[in-house]
Amino acid sequence: MLKKLRWCLFLVILINHNAWAQVPNLPQMVKTKGAAVVNVSTTQKAPPESDKLPNDQQLPEGLPPEMEELFKHFFNGPGGDYIPRDTQSLGSGFIISQDGYVLTNHHVVKDADEIVVKLSDRRELLAKVIGSDARTDVALLKVDANDLPVVTIGSADKLEVGEPVFAIGSPFGFEQSVTDGIVSAKGRSLPGGNYVPFIQTNVAINPGNSGGPLFNKDGEVVGINSQIYSRTGGFMGLSFAIPMDVVMNVVSQLKSTGKVARGWLGVQIQDVTRELAESFGMQRPQGALVSKIIPGSPAEKADLHIGDIIIEFNGKEIETSGELPPMVGMTPINENAKLKIIRQGETKTVPIMIGLLPEQEEKLAEAQTEDKPSNKLGISVVELTGEQREALDVAKGGVLVKNVANGPAKNAGIQPGDVILRIQGTVIRNVSDFNKSVSNLPVGKSLALLVQRRGNPMFLALKIDKN
Structure with a gap:
């Protein structure tokens, strides 16, 4: 019995030792790694004094000179002269090479006329932008200096959920502030961040931390702190960092060409819900x-x-739609890739050559509603005019939803102005096709409807509970 107790005590000590071994020695880490973390301050020069009013307001045309002066006095206050002021902002960054390359966020230096990098030894150096990428929110700066302290670059792929991490930055301008926490999740997809599988942490990040490094337990930089989720503007326990694997791919392209080329399939995608599955x-x-x-x-x-469902890209499983864009985006242009898809219940492998992501503008359109619904879905539809097709970016086929009443369609999320393109695999070319398809829809079964909303197609799951 005593022998068993000794073994149990030994195991408890061993487990506790291993657990503590995972926790970084923060004071030592900060001493050795903090010197490479910098403060990034930017200035956006105000336009020269002119006849412009504040907030880009314009004077009415044809005013006599005395009325112009009266308007300026009214808008600009006593004295009558509007004095433009420079705009300043603060962020963080870190040095990645001894000859002066610095990383920060794109949004920290966007539209800046002057960028000053302040080192931990109080030196202040002017920086120039080598390249900046809005899609990943990464900017590469260069200062004129040598023998600078540098960080050690790590890999976010090796991070584990629950692993301790810490950040150094300048929240609210308080330089060299240290906060710590754990990795809450990996591969997060955020609005506007289609090409970044974000690292989610509970490390306290606030305005001014943007662009600063996220360190792992070994003191390696595994991400750039970029965003927070907040209802107050301050930290609420959810912060997001750009993985260094993505960052360094961007850096290599910014160094060589000043811009970033991304792989492209040319599809719009969405998650598969339980009903769609x-x-x-x-x-x-x-x-x-x-x-x-x-x-x-x-x-x-x-x-x-x-209607194809992509479940693998080059042998890597795709669980959610947000996992696919970063994989494709980091694949070299004109490289052959393989997709594993599910098509009408069958699994297929499709070879594809990766293209170059073009710059595209979204087209937004709105449709007016009139008619009352007259079918078991609870919607009314009409044919699309030529002008509507152009405005809604619908080349051919489809019917326009004019009104939605209570019923299966409303429950599925269909809205006035949507264009219905397919119902459970059947292409809808006109109102006649729509009516025929709706009349044959089964009851009590989940059905997939393909609709286009403000230029963006999406599948919606619909179920008719009764005739």
Whole structure:
């Protein structure tokens, strides 16, 4: 019995030792790594004094000179002269090379006329932008100096959820502030961050921390602190960092060309919900559901279809749609890749050549509502006019939803102004196709509807509970 107790005590000590071994020695880490963390301050020069009013207001045309002076006095206050002021902001950054390359966020230096990098030894150096990428929110700066302290670059791929991490930065201008926490999640997809699988942490990040480093337990930089989720403007326990694997891919391109080229399939995708998985005959929700294929894109040339579900990219599983864009974006242009897809219940492998992501503008459109619903879905639809097709970016087919009443369609999230393109695999070319398809829809089964909303296609799951 005593022998067993000794063994138990030994195991408890061993487990505790291993747990403590995972916790970084923060004071030592800060001493050795903090010197490479910098404060980044920017200035945006105000335009020279002119006849412009504040907030870009314009004087009415044709005013006599005495009335112009009266307007200026009214808007600009006593004295009558509007004095423009420079705009200043603060952020963080870190040095990645002894000859002066510095990393920070794109949004920290965007539109800046002057950038000053303040080192931990109080030196202040003017910096120039080598390149900046809005999609990943990464900017590469250069200062004229040598023998600078540098960080050690690590890999976010090796991070584990629950692993301790810490940040050094300048929240609210308080330089060399240290906060710590753990990795809360990996591979987070955020609005506007399609090409970044963010690291989520509970490290306290506040305004001024942007662009600063996120360190792992070994003192390696594994991410750039970029965003927080907050309802107050301050830290609420959710912060997000750009993985260094993504960052260094961007850095190499910014150094060589000053801009970033990304891989592109030419599809719009969405998550597979439980209802959509049921409608497609899948055992569980998985993959990226193709809702649109861009004409002339690699996807069209590879014969991908709307309704295909991409479950693997080059052998890597795709659990959610947000995992696919970063993988494709980091793949070299004109490189051959393989997609594993589910098409009408069958698994297929599709070879595809990665294209170059073009700059595209979203087209937004709104539709007016009138008619009352007259079918079991609870919606009314009409044919699209030529002007509506151009405004809504619908080349052919489809019907325009004019009104939505209480019923299956409203429950599924269909809205006035949506264009219905397909119902459970059936292409809807006109109102006649729509009416015929709706009349044959089964009851009590999840159905997949492809709609286009303000230029963006998406699948919605719909179920008719009764006739």
